[in-house]
Structures are given as C-alpha cells and as structure tokens.
Amino acid sequence: MNLAVTRTAVLAAGLLMLAACGSSGEQATTPSASVPTASATPPPTLSPTPTPTATPTPTATPTPTPTVKPKPTPTSPPKAKDGADVAACRDGRCEVLVKPGTSVRFNGGTLKVGKIGKFMEFTITGNYGGSGQLGPGCVVTFKPGGVATRCGTNLPSQAKDPRGITLRVPYVGMSRAILNMHKV
Structure with a gap:
C-alpha cells in the first residue's frame, strides 16, 4: 500500500x-x-433494520354448540270420571275436567270456573252463592246458612259429606282442574 x-x-x-x-x-x-x-x-447513523416477525394467526377457538334441551312434554291430566261433559253435573254429582271460563249448571245453581293456577278459582250462584279458590287436599261445602272448608290429609269421604253442595279439586295443572261435585 x-x-x-x-x-x-x-x-x-x-x-x-x-x-x-x-x-x-x-x-x-x-x-x-x-x-x-x-x-x-x-x-448518517444507521439504525438496526427491524427483523420482520411472523404475526401469529389467531387459532380459531371452537365455539361450543349450545345444547338444546328438549322441552318437557306436558303430561296429560288424569282422567276425570265424566271427562269434560259438564252436563253430567246436572244432578249435582259429577267429576269433570274444567278449564277457565267453564260453566257447570247443577240442580240449585251454576258454578263458573275462573283462573286456574295452583288453585282453581270459582264462583257459585243460585241457592249456594259464594266464591273462592280450591286446590288438592281441601274440601268446601256450601250449605244453607254457611260455608265449611276443610283441608289436610285426613278428609272425610263423600259418604260423610254434610247437606249442601261439596266441592273437591283432586287435580290442578296446565290451566286445567278436575272438579268433583257432590250434592247431598
């Protein structure tokens, strides 16, 4: 050099x-x-050249498939002795399947079914006027001079019903009720 x-x-x-x-x-x-x-x-000052880095591709997280639970199939109400035939109540003795708005005519008056939820609401006109609500495990008797209601597990049989019109509702569900009417 x-x-x-x-x-x-x-x-x-x-x-x-x-x-x-x-x-x-x-x-x-x-x-x-x-x-x-x-x-x-x-x-000029040299700055380090950035090294390209691979951007990770987002991995697809599997979306859980919603489990479709089948709707419970409503069970049918138990069978009433007289079905839905309210004409069977004319003599004051029947067991019928009722829904809100049903009118049951019997010797001495008319029973009109109201709202049905946990209880069946009703109104009676005629000789046995009154209203109330009734559900399984209770008995109501409309008689001249008053009303008697009993509830519990040890209820009297129909053979021991007092004079008047006695109502029982052994089933309430799905906006339906079974009305048991017994006139003595």
Whole structure:
C-alpha cells in the first residue's frame, strides 16, 4: 500500500473527528488542497433494520354448540270420571275436567270456573252463592246458612259429606282442574 495514501487517510479521519467533536459550533478550517475535504454534515447513523416477525394467526377457538334441551312434554291430566261433559253435573254429582271460563249448571245453581293456577278459582250462584279458590287436599261445602272448608290429609269421604253442595279439586295443572261435585 502506498504510504502517502495511508497518511492522507489518517489525516482526513483525524480532521473529521475534530470537526465532529467541536463544541463551539464553528466550522472546521479547510485543509490544504492535497487533503480531501469532508462535508460539515455528520455521517448518517444507521439504525438496526427491524427483523420482520411472523404475526401469529389467531387459532380459531371452537365455539361450543349450545345444547338444546328438549322441552318437557306436558303430561296429560288424569282422567276425570265424566271427562269434560259438564252436563253430567246436572244432578249435582259429577267429576269433570274444567278449564277457565267453564260453566257447570247443577240442580240449585251454576258454578263458573275462573283462573286456574295452583288453585282453581270459582264462583257459585243460585241457592249456594259464594266464591273462592280450591286446590288438592281441601274440601268446601256450601250449605244453607254457611260455608265449611276443610283441608289436610285426613278428609272425610263423600259418604260423610254434610247437606249442601261439596266441592273437591283432586287435580290442578296446565290451566286445567278436575272438579268433583257432590250434592247431598
């Protein structure tokens, strides 16, 4: 390698460092014509080139399939002795399946069925006027001069019903009720 070229390169590098390190803000003096001149702007700083990273593709999380629960099949109400034939009640003795709005005519009056939920609501007109609600496990007797209601597990049989019209409701469900009517 040529010694003159090496000296020129070392001298140029030294001047560049002095020019870059100067704190007075003055420009460096121009060297002789034999020394190459450096620009007053500092060399560009190289920043690291970002390495592209693979963006993970979101994995599809399986969506749980909703379990469809079958609707419970409503059980049919028990069979009433006289079915839904309210004409069987004309003599005051029957067991019929009723729903809200049913009218039951019997010798001595009319029973009108109201709302049916946990109990059957009813109104009686005629000789045995009154109203109330009745459900399984209770007995109500409409008689001249008053009303008698009994509830519990040890209820009297129909053979022991007092004079009047006695009502029992052995079943209530699905907006239906079984009405047991017994006139003594």
